[in-house]
Amino acid sequence: QVQLQESGPGLVKPSQTLSLTCTVFGGSARSGSNRWSWIRQPPGKGLEWIGDTYKSGNPFYNPSLQSRVTISIDPSKTQFSLNLTSVTAADTAIYFCARNDASGFFDLWGRGTLVTVSS
Amino acid sequence: DIQMTQSPASLSASVGDRVTITCRASQSISTFLNWYQHKPGKAPKLLIYAASNLYTGVPARFSGSGSGTEFTLTISSLEPEDFATYSCQQSYNTRYTFGQGTKLEIK
Numbered sequence: 516q517v518q519l520q521e522s523g524p525g526l527v528k529p530s531q532t533l534s535l536t537c538t539v540f541g542g543s544a545r546s547g548s549n550r551w552s553w554i555r556q557p558p559g560k561g562l563e564w565i566g567d568t569y570k571s572g573n574p575f576y577n578p579s580l581q582s583r584v585t586i587s588i589d590p591s592k593t594q595f596s597l598n599l600t601s602v603t604a605a606d607t608a609i610y611f612c613a614r615n616d617a618s619g620f621f622d623l624w625g626r627g628t629l630v631t632v633s634s
Numbered sequence: 635d636i637q638m639t640q641s642p643a644s645l646s647a648s649v650g651d652r653v654t655i656t657c658r659a660s661q662s663i664s665t666f667l668n669w670y671q672h673k674p675g676k677a678p679k680l681l682i683y684a685a686s687n688l689y690t691g692v693p694a695r696f697s698g699s700g701s702g703t704e705f706t707l708t709i710s711s712l713e714p715e716d717f718a719t720y721s722c723q724q725s726y727n728t729r730y731t732f733g734q735g736t737k738l739e740i741k
Contacts, residue, residue: 563732564730575728577729618683621668621723622683627677
């Protein structure tokens with residue numbers, strides 16, 4: 516059974532880079548036709564799709580974050596990562612990694628990790 | 635971007651009640667609409683995809699309907715484990731967007 520787990524610092528200072536990793540347990544991010552996404556939920560707000568990538572790369576990003584986001588797949592093929600540069604308090608959120616079906620729904624999620632941006 | 639608006643924002647109900655949550659899209663999205671259940675500290679779960687298709691393992695008390703701009707998620711008879719937040723998501727285009735969520739609470 517494939518599971519996803521997010522990991523990374525829970526506290527990031529303003530203007531620095533937020534870096535998270537999603538580990539794929541029981542499977543590989545390089546298999547199948549799925550894409551692999553990052554999604555976040557700021558406190559008291561709805562979910563926001565950040566972007567996704569495919570096993571061969573070719574990432575797509577939310578236009579509102581595109582200038583600051585990089586999503587990549589690790590050569591180990593069992594992890595993919597998120598880098599978000601120049602963070603502010605508005606980037607404080609629970610960050611989820613998820614698997615997208617080719618039809619665009621997210622059929623597998625991690626539990627999420629809270630990242631707080633504060634000095 | 636396609637805006638997704640859910641109503642109500644919160645809802646109080648009792649075990650055994652029938653509840654309906656509505657999701658409206660700012661433009662027609664055909665049936666490219668998905669529903670999720672999420673609880674604090676747990677991985678969100680896909681309930682319904684393509685507006686009305688029950689995802690594998692999801693109890694039959696959950697159902698979805700709608701097309702175009704208006705969609706509903708119905709829980710026919712609430713169980714204790716159903717008290718959670720529910721979100722809709724459009725997959726009409728790859729700039730995926732979600733509703734703001736509906737929190738279902740115990741009355």
